Amino acid sequence: MNQDYITADQWSIIEEGFEKERVQSSESLFSLGNGAMGQRANFEENYSGETFQGSYIAGVYYPDKTRVGWWKNGYPEYFAKVLNAPNWIGINVYVDEEALDLNTCKSVSGFRRELNMKEGWYQRSFEATLPNDVSVRVKATRFLSLDLDEIGAIRFEVTPLSGDVTIKFVPYLDSSITNEDSNWDDKFWNTTSVSSEGNQAFIEAHTMKTNFETCTFMQSDLLHNGKAVHAEPSVIQKELWVGHQYEHKTAKGETLSLQKLGGYTVSRNHKADALIAAAKEAMKNASSLGFETLMANQKKAWSAIWEMSDISIEGDVKAQQGIRFNIFHLNQTYLGRDSRLNIGPKGFTGEKYGGSTYWDTEAYCIPFYMATKDHSVARNLLTYRYNHLEKAIENGEKLGFTDGAALYPMVTMNGEECHNEWEITFEEIHRNGAIAFAIYNYYRYTGDYSYIPEMGLEVLIGISRFWGQRATFSTHKDKYVILGVTGPNEYENNVNNNWYTNYIAKWCLQYTLEQLNKVKEGYPEDYDRIIGHTGLKEFETEEWETIAGQLYFPYSEEHNVFLQQDGFLDKELVTVADLDKSQRPINQKWSWDRILRSPYIKQADVLQGFYLFEDHFSLEELERHFDFYEPFTVHESSLSPCVHSIQAAKLDRMDQAYTFYLRTSRLDLDDYNKEVHEGLHITSMAGTWMSIVEGFGGLRIVEDKLSFTPRIPKEWEAYSFKINFRNRILKVRISHEDVSLELEGKEEMSLRVHGKRVVLAPGKPVSV
């Protein structure tokens, strides 16, 4: 844990007291998003201290040059940079002509931020004495509407405390923004128009190269003691900036407020030449409701989300706050409404990593969205990959694969690979397996087989063709081998026979063969269409069968475990416990060669296989592998603790499971990895959800039915969650005494608790 300033609270993230060093961390933690846009918790008023300005629009990116010193064939042309978008939240504030700037105020007291997760708003309040000795109270409330997802709303209130003053508000739009991670001083945005009409203003700008057209807009209204002041603003207009100036005398104790609506209309959703019109329409809809109604609707919308996705924990406020923080940000990032979008690893909270889609989506996020949303949301995520199949085949071709072999990109925005480390882009091929697994997992969980004949089988064929070509035969071993890969543990590169990769490759081949048979029998028309479209030949499927049957898996007789890769045992096997703490995190302390030749594991690798294919192995096997690998694991990926928490729970090591749980759920709140200022770790937040539902709750699908093996950390009194299983809603509460289950809807449901069959009737809670 590297920070501890967030006040523990059931439903809110709260910071009290103004400390400049915490500004960037809080800008991440208090970020807002509504699936379509979002921004860091930057101050509305000017702040001259250290800050990381960031506003983001979903699906809008820039193809940054991926120039590297020594180009390798097959490198992608660009790196998809998550772009800092024009700023619409800005409101410069002057009190008696003195600029309000928390960095220069003589004193700041009562500073408080609250991110109210239950209701979906963010508020900041403080009292400050400006350099001109005038004191004011400020309260700024902001939210991004879930209902009208092009609209955000701000109410900025100033109350003079030391005497009568003149307050000047200058709400503005600004497109002179850059990225923090801008490497080559490139210009990302081209501003084409800056205009103002009455109390509205607009900046039209498009991204360079990708040509996403956007209109950033605002509308402002002035209120004095809550009553509208009908004041025509004066306009200040610059090349990349437009502001409205409102000035009003305000007596001591009275409150002057600026209400600002703002946001983006984007050519992804509107005609490029109608963006201003669309902006006007959006503002008309919003202002016809008014701030209060918008806020009331916001609370309702979040209430509906929580109704389905909340996990409540009794008796442990920090654990409670952690899980809600995770669920809140997942919902801020992706709501499943737009199948062109995906779950960016930093959501709307930062720029790092680039691209929107990693294997995180399939391996970590889909279970959360399946269980807490309508199944169409998960199906949209699968459809996203189906829509990218052709690009995945092109990507395979760039690397020399042929005949429809698909290699899905490691990082993508639109289906094209946009990451350029050879050891990742070319070698971290297990991502293909996660995509196939998600298809299996989706059907296993939702029971909706239709995706497979409609789309999934083609994806599976492309993926299996890749594995079929990527595996090679070793005469020496008399087995098929997969050489030169990077496994989930990215602290090993270019290894041979990574067990996880080989295992999931074999599984993909077998699963594809099974689905081919199933579709052939059950959906002959689809089958014919697919065979026609893919041109699948019999020799291919025969080859897949051969490879699956003869794939090599490194194994140590001595330790009785599968080996992470060939040669793993040649390392100096010093456990993390015996590693000097000053050397941690090794990814900040060690050069790459040293990391590579060490035994240290960034995140679950062999154990990732045991997680996905848990039912293929006995509890004893899991225990042996957990005991062998976890001691070498440094958990320097945000995706690591959750898997280990789930497995520790399964092994009934509840203390360890709880420690891992805290680490995953409060990773950002407590800044375990010393990087929260760069943004939040969104995708691993779904892993936190899993660590409760699958880990402590022990949720599994066994023979098409739900099964629970509930456990509870001793620190908790009880916890409860809801899941949508095959369109039936089940509420589960687990305490030290019992497990209570309650089913919504009309049909009864049969399930298992601790292996025992329970039949639930709707509306009749059962306690086990």
Place this chain on the structure above:
Amino acid sequence: MNQDYITADQWSIIEEGFEKERVQSSESLFSLGNGAMGQRANFEENYSGETFQGSYIAGVYYPDKTRVGWWKNGYPEYFAKVLNAPNWIGINVYVDEEALDLNTCKSVSGFRRELNMKEGWYQRSFEATLPNDVSVRVKATRFLSLDLDEIGAIRFEVTPLSGDVTIKFVPYLDSSITNEDSNWDDKFWNTTSVSSEGNQAFIEAHTMKTNFETCTFMQSDLLHNGKAVHAEPSVIQKELWVGHQYEHKTAKGETLSLQKLGGYTVSRNHKADALIAAAKEAMKNASSLGFETLMANQKKAWSAIWEMSDISIEGDVKAQQGIRFNIFHLNQTYLGRDSRLNIGPKGFTGEKYGGSTYWDTEAYCIPFYMATKDHSVARNLLTYRYNHLEKAIENGEKLGFTDGAALYPMVTMNGEECHNEWEITFEEIHRNGAIAFAIYNYYRYTGDYSYIPEMGLEVLIGISRFWGQRATFSTHKDKYVILGVTGPNEYENNVNNNWYTNYIAKWCLQYTLEQLNKVKEGYPEDYDRIIGHTGLKEFETEEWETIAGQLYFPYSEEHNVFLQQDGFLDKELVTVADLDKSQRPINQKWSWDRILRSPYIKQADVLQGFYLFEDHFSLEELERHFDFYEPFTVHESSLSPCVHSIQAAKLDRMDQAYTFYLRTSRLDLDDYNKEVHEGLHITSMAGTWMSIVEGFGGLRIVEDKLSFTPRIPKEWEAYSFKINFRNRILKVRISHEDVSLELEGKEEMSLRVHGKRVVLAPGKPVSV
């Protein structure tokens, strides 16, 4: 072979006929250099066609940003870019106001280039009809003085053929130059003054960041039919450019010539504020001699070089031309006069690769310089590394090594690492071994032990400390292992137990231990100084002994060969002969992952060990390893064919040896690797020399004496070379009939030919 337009000639490189597509290739092939500066064979007059402009100053570089997408700890701060320097050769030519430009002439005939290697000059002549229908004959002669190495000279002659005309010459200097490989649009040069005095002009400019101050200068004289025309030029001056304009009426058949002296004075050799004065002094010295005397001196200087370093081949003009081309360019690149310089991989012929020093110097170039120059030249090259020892230790520290462990950089200008691919920078650590081997080789060849107590032992200690820390103990193998390396074959990255690396590491440790004992006994004062300075502890040397004794070497019982690395046999072992030709060169056709998992070898790897340590292995072992590895070798490094040629000769496979010889000696002339336009492969040219002297000639040092096992390709009648062995000059001529040996100097020399002892008396040739 990808081109075949160079006329075969014993002593010259000749191109006949003007073809625009060949311009860039010829610009490389006809490059000039004098160890201190050089330039590609760009035309003096303006050329609007495709050209690659390049002028270079030894030791002047730019630290380019080495930004990569994902920074890894330990990456160097910069990449040392070989900088295109201001141009001093330019002479714009106008005939009746029409610009002479070979790209726009109505016709060009009799175009001929000659690089006269024997005498060290370059000449270009042609007849051309300009767009205004005026015809002229042009002859341009250029050389870079070996005696006055800041001076180059040009005589540019124009003879009107179609009538009386007015000829205008505009000799100029130009600092508005950029690099072809300029990635980030950086500005490399900052021009601080542009000036003109009489018939002289100066541009002062310094490199950004590195602040090398330079003065580029020129002086011009006009001659009419060989007689000086005393004409004050008019001056044209721009921000980064200065030209002198000479205009003269010239009758049909008469010749107007412009003689231009030019070059650079640099703050590496002069005070920064005295560069113009130094330039004036250089021009005064040169012009007091005059063009003819300068040229005569040039011929003498080259004659002296050839006297010692020539290899003559009788009966095979192409082979003859090839070896002389190689020897010529080696001497143009590095003359051993300045121990701050080294042998850049592209010399003064291009920008690619960057940096000046690779392991090429120690592994390939030192034998050539030892045998064809005074031994001080090779000693200078060793001293260069001694001077960089501290930086090598710092480099080791950046990667986590401690206590004086030295890792020499893979690429450097000033001792700092300046290359940033992790698999090379961090892992291609065998370079350390080549540096130690060069120390051994220098003593073996020259008999000069003094370098070791004076400097070499400290280098050896630093290197052995590195190996001592880099090797780790594998409990599993019960041996020391070296994990995560890249061997000489860069088509494998991050492999374990690369046999070559392990072998040279073991040898380094043992050789260092031996030298420690030897210096302790023979040079006790040096020993005490060194122990004091390095703080070497007994436990360190004990550890080195342990590691050397227990290092692991991968071996295949089945094939009875050492394995290139762990797991090599898991590959699909399809030989190059069975690889579709359309797939070659694989480094242009395949993605990196495919190259890595293939068995294909870029350049000698295991065989590099057999080359360096030939005497450790039997002929049968060499044969077995050659037969195992050569069939997988694609020779896509310029350093590959020479080693294989030497080994094929040793195995008495003369046809194969000859094929490899042609490939190494005419690599650039015939453009085997499809990249001659980028510049020449300088360092591998020393390998060509080795392939004759060590390969065909069979030169070895056996028990402190020369030994020859001469062979001769059937295509040749005879060949002869000279070597300086321990300050005695031996001339060797090998024909199909006999070997004749002739010794210069005063002492007699005992040596072996085909294993038989021969005693040579000075001046008395012996035929064997």
